[in-house]
Amino acid sequence: MANVITNNIRKLRFEHNEMTQQKLADTVSVSRQTIVAIEKGKYSPSLEVAFKISNVFAQPINQVFFYLEEV
């Protein structure tokens, strides 16, 4: 059984005037590579960064990140 955290950051970026990964990275104080890794589901960010990203898109955290339990 594997637990996976997914997100819809990519979709939200495009809905926010096609925000670039670099712009989002600068806003939440991480590198662009980290945003790329988060979007691809290769890295689960800390709660602090997850909240910062949610705040950028003015969405509750559970509308940006999703916890899936794979059976």
Add this chain to the structure above:
Amino acid sequence: MSYKESNILASLLITLAIWGNYTWGVIHLYQQQSFSTEAMYGLLFSAVMYTIFLEIVLQIILAIVKHKEANDKSDERDKLISMRANSYAYQILIFGSFCVTFYILFPVLSQFTFSMPGLAKEYEIMHLIIAFALLAEIICSLVKLISYRRGY
């Protein structure tokens, strides 16, 4: 490939090339029976100087080629990957320190290891320490590269 990945990969290649050359030099000296403290110091000194020089050149080249990312600070993912890599390297160094301790405590072990007759025991121990430090460095770099590629 990002700036950090390029940096790690290039540093790993430099380490492998220079210390591989050092190992080859030590073996060559031993085979020619021309092993001396001066010759070994020469090899060791040149390996350290080449490492410093090539690392400086590498940093300059990478800073020019990937100037946009060169000034990026480490973020939480970089720190996690670094911690993970260092924990592997630490375990290898601990294992190495046990091996060296047993090698000193039980001289009989030298019959079954890389012992080079005619070479002073302290140089065998020194090379054992260098070998484990090198192995730890290589594993550290590989874990970082894999973590950046596959995700963490």
